[in-house]
Amino acid sequence: MKILILNCGSSSIKYKLIEMIGEQTLSYGLMERIGMHDGLLYHHFQKDGELKEKKMVREIPDYNTGVKLIINTLIHSDYGVVSDTSEISAVGHRVVHGGEKFASSVLINSDVRQDIRDCIELAPLHNPHNLRGIKACEMLLSGIPQVAVFDTAFHQTMPKWAYIYGLPYLLYQKYDIRRYGFHGTSHRYVSERVSALIGQPIEELKIITCHLGNGCSIAAIEKGKSVDTSMGFTPLEGLVMGTRCGNIDPTVVFHLIGREGLSLGEVVTLLNKQSGLYGISGVSNDMREILQEIKENNSRASLALEIFCYQIRKYIASYAGVLNGADVIVFTAGIGENVPLVRQKCCEKLAFMGVNIDEEKNDAAIGKESIISRQSSKVKVFCIPTNEELIIARDTKKIVQSLKGE
Numbered sequence: 001m002k003i004l005i006l007n008c009g010s011s012s013i014k015y016k017l018i019e020m021i022g023e024q025t026l027s028y029g030l031m032e033r034i035g036m037h038d039g040l041l042y043h044h045f046q047k048d049g050e051l052k053e054k055k056m057v058r059e060i061p062d063y064n065t066g067v068k069l070i071i072n073t074l075i076h077s078d079y080g081v082v083s084d085t086s087e088i089s090a091v092g093h094r095v096v097h098g099g100e101k102f103a104s105s106v107l108i109n110s111d112v113r114q115d116i117r118d119c120i121e122l123a124p125l126h127n128p129h130n131l132r133g134i135k136a137c138e139m140l141l142s143g144i145p146q147v148a149v150f151d152t153a154f155h156q157t158m159p160k161w162a163y164i165y166g167l168p169y170l171l172y173q174k175y176d177i178r179r180y181g182f183h184g185t186s187h188r189y190v191s192e193r194v195s196a197l198i199g200q201p202i203e204e205l206k207i208i209t210c211h212l213g214n215g216c217s218i219a220a221i222e223k224g225k226s227v228d229t230s231m232g233f234t235p236l237e238g239l240v241m242g243t244r245c246g247n248i249d250p251t252v253v254f255h256l257i258g259r260e261g262l263s264l265g266e267v268v269t270l271l272n273k274q275s276g277l278y279g280i281s282g283v284s285n286d287m288r289e290i291l292q293e294i295k296e297n298n299s300r301a302s303l304a305l306e307i308f309c310y311q312i313r314k315y316i317a318s319y320a321g322v323l324n325g326a327d328v329i330v331f332t333a334g335i336g337e338n339v340p341l342v343r344q345k346c347c348e349k350l351a352f353m354g355v356n357i358d359e360e361k362n363d364a365a366i367g368k369e370s371i372i373s374r375q376s377s378k379v380k381v382f383c384i385p386t387n388e389e390l391i392i393a394r395d396t397k398k399i400v401q402s403l404k405g406e
Ligand code: AMP
Pocket: 212, 213, 214, 215, 242, 285, 286, 287, 288, 289, 333, 334, 335, 338, 339
């Protein structure tokens, strides 16, 4: 069974075609600059046992054209990996916001599409594009089942005291204002994976997962279920991120409007796009560049790194409080998988809860599954590359098989 995974953003589409027998990636790629005359497609494909790349520049005025180009590329006689679209058994879509309606993945039908549309108010920058991808597939791959896998679904198990804000309760009832949490497929994947790696059922484990990429979030996971997470009503809450500010006193917003004369829209942009590592360092949102600047004695870059790691450490310690201790901590995503210095700084002063990092193992763990704690460490600490597409593919397969009564 071959499953196509689509992750549709505002002007980009990421895709992966997975053969579920052996969970093998046949092809993956990234389309950028949708809506422009010089749209780009970076297509990777397996041929004769080798991974090859094909880059294309095409006019991609809209989503339908984009999805059509991806499908035509996948079936192309030279750089395609299937001979016909009939070989694609199903499409799995990453959908950012499922609100309170979706606590798990679902087969897409007209009701589900409407529910995703209803969540646009909660994720205006994401859900409309996810819907565009779904619509394009319905047109171009008619009859092929499509499944929605939500970023928010994994966190729907949080107890009420973790997701209700200290606001008038009426606002939750009227406008659904509450903590939702994001990166759910990533937190789910690494928590399931770490349980498999240590050979202990997830139901017996207390896990803290740290997804540290351009967006960052932490989750407290008990018996395989999310019980708290740092992102909130939107992905702006929680940790300091690449360009997002994370937790701040809400009064700062009114101060910015009053003192800087900014409009509400400008404040939203400032908090989402001009803050975080970028805003503090003044140089970049990219951790690689921050590390380079630190080497060149840029004190603001050093401060950005200190703040970034300090916030993570505070969350880890507080989630140990939420879980009444922790058995495992996992680091994942671009920074969590690749930057030993960040992992080490995040785990400093956590000896009180039984965290003891092995420096050599930590330094060697770059982009690969590894344990980075000492044998004597009460809490096992891991680096695990995330694989959100695999979770989407597995859920899609399960739903399609149940459709067929298999
Ligand atoms: P993601 O959103 O998961 O793609 O992660 C993006 C972040 O990971 C950026 O801050 C990158 O600088 C950082 N990153 C990715 N690879 C590396 C690497 N090899 N070394 C340092 N940082 C990295």
